[in-house]
Amino acid sequence: MNVPFDPLRVAAATGCDVAPVLRERGQREVFCGLTGIIWLHRKIQDAFFLVVGSRTCAHLIQSAAGVMIFAEPRFATAIIDERDLAGLADVDDELDRVVSRLLERRPDIKLLFLVGSCPSEVIKLDLSRAAARLSGNYMPRVRVLNYSGSGIETTFTQGEDACLASLVPSLPNEGNASERSLLIVGALPDVVEDQWKRLFCGLGMARVQFLPSRRAAELPPVGPNTLFLLSQPFLADTARALEERGAVRLAAPFPFGVEGTTLWLRAAADAFGISRFEFDRVTQPAAIRARRALDHYRAALLGKRIFFFPDSQLEIPLARFLAREMGMQLVEVGTPYLHRQHLAQELDLLPQGTILSEGQHLENQIDRCRTAAPDLVVCGLGLANPLEAEGLTTKWSIELLFTPTHGYEQAGDLAELFARPINRRTRLVA
Amino acid sequence: MQLTVWTYEGPPHVGAMRVATAMEGLHYVLHAPQGDTYADLLFTMIERRAKRPPVTYTTFQARDLGGDTAELFKSAVRDAYERFKPEAMIVGASCTAELIQDDPGGLGRSLGLPVPIIPLELPSYQKKENWGAAETFYQIVRAIAGARAPAAGAERTARPADRRPRCNILGPTALGFRHRDDIAEVTRLLAQLGIDIHVTAPWGARPSDIAALGDADFNVVLYPEIASPAAQWLKKAFGQPATTTVPIGVSATREFIAEVAALAGVDAAPLLDWEQSRLPWYSRSVDSTYLTGKRAFIFGDATHVLAAARIASRELGFAVVGLGSYTREYARELREAARLLGVDALITDDYLEVEARIAELQPELVLGTQMERHIAKRLGIPCAVISAPVHVQDFPARYSPQMGFEGANVIFDTWVHPLMMGLEEHLLTMFRDDHEFHDEAGPSHLDKRKSAAADESRSAPLPIVWAADAERELRKVPFFVRGKARRNTETFAQTQGLTQITVETLYDAKAHFAR
Numbered sequence: 001m002n003v004p005f006d007p008l009r010v011a012a013a014t015g016c017d018v019a020p021v022l023r024e025r026g027q028r029e030v031f032c033g034l035t036g037i038i039w040l041h042r043k044i045q046d047a048f049f050l051v052v053g054s055r056t057c058a059h060l061i062q063s064a065a066g067v068m069i070f071a072e073p074r075f076a077t078a079i080i081d082e083r084d085l086a087g088l089a090d091v092d093d094e095l096d097r098v099v100s101r102l103l104e105r106r107p108d109i110k111l112l113f114l115v116g117s118c119p120s121e122v123i124k125l126d127l128s129r130a131a132a133r134l135s136g137n138y139m140p141r142v143r144v145l146n147y148s149g150s151g152i153e154t155t156f157t158q159g160e161d162a163c164l165a166s167l168v169p170s171l172p173n174e175g176n177a178s179e180r181s182l183l184i185v186g187a188l189p190d191v192v193e194d195q196w197k198r199l200f201c202g203l204g205m206a207r208v209q210f211l212p213s214r215r216a217a218e219l220p221p222v223g224p225n226t227l228f229l230l231s232q233p234f235l236a237d238t239a240r241a242l243e244e245r246g247a248v249r250l251a252a253p254f255p256f257g258v259e260g261t262t263l264w265l266r267a268a269a270d271a272f273g274i275s276r277f278e279f280d281r282v283t284q285p286a287a288i289r290a291r292r293a294l295d296h297y298r299a300a301l302l303g304k305r306i307f308f309f310p311d312s313q314l315e316i317p318l319a320r321f322l323a324r325e326m327g328m329q330l331v332e333v334g335t336p337y338l339h340r341q342h343l344a345q346e347l348d349l350l351p352q353g354t355i356l357s358e359g360q361h362l363e364n365q366i367d368r369c370r371t372a373a374p375d376l377v378v379c380g381l382g383l384a385n386p387l388e389a390e391g392l393t394t395k396w397s398i399e400l401l402f403t404p405t406h407g408y409e410q411a412g413d414l415a416e417l418f419a420r421p422i423n424r425r426t427r428l429v430a
Numbered sequence: 431m432q433l434t435v436w437t438y439e440g441p442p443h444v445g446a447m448r449v450a451t452a453m454e455g456l457h458y459v460l461h462a463p464q465g466d467t468y469a470d471l472l473f474t475m476i477e478r479r480a481k482r483p484p485v486t487y488t489t490f491q492a493r494d495l496g497g498d499t500a501e502l503f504k505s506a507v508r509d510a511y512e513r514f515k516p517e518a519m520i521v522g523a524s525c526t527a528e529l530i531q532d533d534p535g536g537l538g539r540s541l542g543l544p545v546p547i548i549p550l551e552l553p554s555y556q557k558k559e560n561w562g563a564a565e566t567f568y569q570i571v572r573a574i575a576g577a578r579a580p581a582a583g584a585e586r587t588a589r590p591a592d593r594r595p596r597c598n599i600l601g602p603t604a605l606g607f608r609h610r611d612d613i614a615e616v617t618r619l620l621a622q623l624g625i626d627i628h629v630t631a632p633w634g635a636r637p638s639d640i641a642a643l644g645d646a647d648f649n650v651v652l653y654p655e656i657a658s659p660a661a662q663w664l665k666k667a668f669g670q671p672a673t674t675t676v677p678i679g680v681s682a683t684r685e686f687i688a689e690v691a692a693l694a695g696v697d698a699a700p701l702l703d704w705e706q707s708r709l710p711w712y713s714r715s716v717d718s719t720y721l722t723g724k725r726a727f728i729f730g731d732a733t734h735v736l737a738a739a740r741i742a743s744r745e746l747g748f749a750v751v752g753l754g755s756y757t758r759e760y761a762r763e764l765r766e767a768a769r770l771l772g773v774d775a776l777i778t779d780d781y782l783e784v785e786a787r788i789a790e791l792q793p794e795l796v797l798g799t800q801m802e803r804h805i806a807k808r809l810g811i812p813c814a815v816i817s818a819p820v821h822v823q824d825f826p827a828r829y830s831p832q833m834g835f836e837g838a839n840v841i842f843d844t845w846v847h848p849l850m851m852g853l854e855e856h857l858l859t860m861f862r863d864d865h866e867f868h869d870e871a872g873p874s875h876l877d878k879r880k881s882a883a884a885d886e887s888r889s890a891p892l893p894i895v896w897a898a899d900a901e902r903e904l905r906k907v908p909f910f911v912r913g914k915a916r917r918n919t920e921t922f923a924q925t926q927g928l929t930q931i932t933v934e935t936l937y938d939a940k941a942h943f944a945r
Contacts, residue, residue, distance in 0.1 A: 027506070028464045029467050031468055032463070032464060034465070054555065055440065056443075058434045059469075060466075062437065063476075064468055077433075079433075080431060080555060081555050084431055084555075091431075098432075118465070118525070119526050119529060121492070122495070150492075151491075152463045152464070152490065152526070363509075382468070382482065383470075384475075385479065386480060386481055386482045389480035389481070
């Protein structure tokens with residue numbers, strides 16, 4: 001099964017004309033944007049996320065990860081109660097009280113996000129005004145920002161997008177340095193950041209920064225000399241905000257698998273005038289290692305049929321990786337939202353005739369999935385066990401965000417995430 | 431607004447889902463924004479249910495708010511009926527939909543579907559999960575069983591002599607703490623008494639079973655937080671008496687047997703004589719003397735806390751140093767139980783308050799929920815889980831009830847296991863400097879986890895200094911009582927007006943607080 005991989009040859013065998021997108025409306029089985037807090041609160045080590053919402057919001061965040069986080073969480077909910085709704089309590093006073101209690105308890109917090117929710121939006125709580133007021137009270141010790149993670153506005157990973165977009169206006173100006181710099185956008189595991197720093201450094205690109213930074217005080221500067229690469233496909237608002245600051249997006253597929261990673265890195269290398277020879281010299285060892293890692297899992301995945309329920313917006317890049325590098329067949333690739341511009345390079349790489357669906361009508365989609373009887377279903381936590389009980393093999397999609405999956409060194413791990421449920425099925429007899 | 435780090439209960443519509451998911455042939459249409467579907471995973475992941483909860487969500491988005499969310503709701507109800515063909519439906523709103531005031535009940539009824547549509551009014555900004563479950567169950571019972579209620583004031587006909595007594599078991603839901611196994615244990619007890627189970631509800635019941643609830647002789651209320659309103663209504667409407675004892679612990683189980691035997695008109699003596707729990711003997715076994723006066727803090731829902739306080743103090747010989755609950759509805763009963771034990775009841779749903787109380791009391795054992803397990807782990811205190819909110823570990827593969835005699839066996843093992851074993855505790859005290867067997871190693875039969883030294887959490891900066899040799903001596907106190915020793919010594923020094931703590935002060939305090 002050791003098919004030598006050649007991105008250019010594979011690319012020639014496919015085309016850009018993907019079948020028309022199936023657009024559906026109905027019940028959507030997706031998380032809201034608050035869920036992103038589960039990984040964001042560990043990424044920015046001195047930030048705190050205060051959801052202004054209902055008991056449902058609090059319950060969602062503590063349940064969504066499927067487990068409790070045993071370290072002291074850097075998130076909490078200010079639960080709106082009937083006194084707030086009836087106007088008996090002044091919402092500003094209440095918020096001031098909650099924030100002051102919180103900051104007293106956590107003097108280490110430097111950045112506080114007020115996170116809007118469905119109820120706070122329906123009652124039109126103006127959190128941006130509240131954030132400005134609280135920033136006035138607590139700066140320079142604590143900066144207070146706001147964004148919406150509500151389910152009526154955001155789907156799952158869009159919460160991260162909203163959060164990062166809210167950071168952009170407070171990024172420092174890049175100053176008058178004429179040198180261009182590269183900004184990598186998207187919350188990444190520290191290990192992935194460190195690997196990329198090393199790779200870019202090897203390419204002679206020292207000015208590489210990350211958004212979000214690990215600490216609030218280390219936010220990267222931005223300006224017209226900033227070129228940025230999105231590391232995740234769901235960062236539309238953040239990209240727009242960066243473009244408003246003059247930064248320029250480098251179009252590329254996303255860095256999943258060897259091919260995605262190579263094309264993504266090459267987009268930066270080309271922009272910084274690094275020769276193809278130099279690029280290959282630096283990246284080839286890791287790419288070759290990654291291909292070897294993928295070989296381990298190809299036998300398990302080759303020819304297997306996969307069905308994606310819409311969830312994280314990672315579906316299209318992952319489908320591209322699984323189809324082109326692991327030889328999987330794509331039955332249906334669902335995405336909650338299809339950003340055609342940011343995904344243009346990905347769509348070009350998808351096999352001809354791939355069925356894409358956007359939005360969701362859950363019951364109809366489950367019917368299609370049952371009829372197709374795929375070898376592997378990628379879906380959310382609410383669906384996985386019921387589908388397993390029906391005899392389907394599933395991969396829960398939230399793990400794709402909780403595991404380091406980007407770049408060369410994680411390509412094998414990413415493939416393994418899909419191979420494992422299939423492997424497991426073959427092991428169990430009882 | 432309330433600052434909440436962790437919440438003990440979900441919103442009331444999650445309580446409604448626990449009832450709907452426990453039942454068969456019932457469907458719940460919930461007017462809710464996208465994102466609220468997270469609640470499905472509580473059932474499919476935490477409880478590992480093999481079926482999706484029977485819930486349809488409208489999952490409206492911002493763009494729908496300007497349009498017709500009422501129409502969206504109606505089509506969701508219509509489609510859900512067509513697809514699932516339930517015997518009855520419940521309809522309601524989650525917190526966000528409550529704000530847009532679409533009147534799910536009225537909309538649902540306007541569709542003219544050929545099944546009962548039961549509206550739920552669950553005020554999300556006021557009430558919580560258990561209340562929501564109780565209200566939902568009550569509304570379902572009233573709507574469906576109500577049709578068969580006798581005329582008001584009609585005498586209940588006596589059970590024919592040739593029919594065995596039968597009862598309903600009320601209260602077990604999806605996502606409950608050991609409800610699955612409690613049902614089996616209580617069913618077995620009742621069978622041993624010669625009592626038939628007519629209907630168990632909500633767990634496993636269909637709307638058609640609910641319609642027949644009135645045909646039982648009496649009701650067994652397993653979880654008052656959930657079943658009380660329905661049981662009270664059944665008493666009023668059908669003249670059915672209900673049990674008041676929850677059979678958790680050996681004494682409570684014996685009382686429960688006597689109570690149901692009296693309600694059923696059967697003889698309890700044979701079963702009581704045959705009682706087979708190992709708890710009483712294990713607790714009397716000399717090996718258990720080290721449990722004497724172990725300082726326990728108890729927190730959870732009212733039913734489990736009241737039972738745990740009784741078991742801890744009367745059946746295991748612990749000293750209950752604090753108890754509390756997030757169930758405000760039972761504050762009176764909890765305060766009374768606390769008063770009898772000479773402690774204050776902490777009635778709160780604020781996790782931070784519970785954390786502060788545990789840190790202050792420095793108990794040797796915490797009996798709590800998954801939240802307290804979290805707190806206890808950080809403070810390095812042994813902990814056993816006794817109550818919801820639940821975690822995937824609270825749905826063990828093995829039979830593991832809390833109720834009945836087998837439940838008492840399970841409780842003995844679960845509560846005693848996290849503690850240092852008797853002789854081990856002595857050896858630790860005698861040879862504190864052993865490099866392997868030192869106090870930070872933790873109980874040898876448990877994980878080697880480093881105790882997050884509870885003694886570091888000093889209550890407040892005191893104008894008292896510890897002499898170096900006293901500090902060294904304090905390190906020799908086993909870690910699970912070191913925090914208490916530090917606090918006691920500081921309190922003692924303060925009352926004595928001392929500014930420095932010496933080794934002498936440490937031992938003076940030890941003698942002063944000797945128990």
